[in-house]
Amino acid sequence: MFFHENSLQYEVEVEQPNPYFAKMLQQAIGGAEGEMRVALQYMFQAFAVPQEKQEYRNLLMETAVEELGHIEMLATAVTKNLEGARDEQIEDAREDPVIAAMLDGGQPRQALSAGLHAMPVDSNGVPFSGGYVVASGNLAADMYANVMAESTGRLLATRLYEITDDPGMEHMLEYLIARDTMHQNQWHAALETMDDHIPVPASFPQEKENQDVNYQFMSTFKEEHSNPRQRWTEGESIDGKSEFSYGRQPGIDTADIEEMIDEMYNEAN
Structure with a gap:
């Protein structure tokens, strides 16, 4: 009202x-x-x-x-x-x-x-x-x-x-x-005033996350760079549950989408 x-x-x-x-x-x-x-x-x-x-x-x-x-x-x-x-x-x-x-x-x-x-x-x-x-x-x-x-x-x-x-x-x-x-x-x-609110949502069980990257700053430069040693790349994480680290995006082989393309019936015949 x-x-x-x-x-x-x-x-x-x-x-x-x-x-x-x-x-x-x-x-x-x-x-x-x-x-x-x-x-x-x-x-x-x-x-x-x-x-x-x-x-x-x-x-x-x-x-x-x-x-x-x-x-x-x-x-x-x-x-x-x-x-x-x-x-x-x-x-x-x-x-x-x-x-x-x-x-x-x-x-x-x-x-x-x-x-x-x-x-x-x-x-x-x-x-x-x-x-x-x-x-x-x-x-x-x-x-x-x-x-x-x-x-x-x-x-x-x-x-x-x-x-x-x-x-x-x-x-x-x-x-x-x-x-x-x-x-x-x-x-x-x-x-x-809120207990344990980092990360959001804090209620999601963190053990279900990928433990290799959940506190890693991920470099996306094509060429390899060394750790800049900043607050967000090393030392205790803000939530106090781990340590920050520095790494590179993992990268995977090109996705094989031929089968999916076939299923879309894109060809004229």
Whole structure:
């Protein structure tokens, strides 16, 4: 169940509307690094959490709803960056500098399809894809995915911050960047509360793995290279269950596929 309060989670002010920046803000709404992605990711992850792990469901769902508030903030920012065009000017788009800038900037749909408002698309106008959402049903795997999602989201927000010189937009982005910091930390903290979560899934019996390569860094250079002696090629493994080693991909003879080809009936006769 959700409730909506008719106010923004954080203030959004724009001193100098900028249609180009509105276009770039769309990436933070409907892009692969955007708020639609994390809101739906955390929500669908929460749906899969069993009752006995209610604390994780609460963590995920509360964060998902917070991210919905971020979408609302960014959509408001897009609209405020597009303000200034009157209805009669929309009819004659090229006479209005705001709409003309959008047309020249490659995002005419913000005028033509959305009437100078945000859309569920990225900065190139590509519709949001549910394929961005990671919800595996495995809590540990999902938490790692969430760290990545918040890392790339924070990276995007910092790049947007460097692009704008509008004090209101900087103020909003400072808030969003700070929340990305917290969210990265909370997902790491959640991982720390889980026993024996490396590798994912930890419940699969490791004795069934190929024991010759399960802790081996595998070189794929054609010519043989010596062990570079890095943290991931020697010493204790991260899960503490073995030692890293260095080797080469095994390589096998060319597969014999003639019989399979015959069974596909590819020949004309």
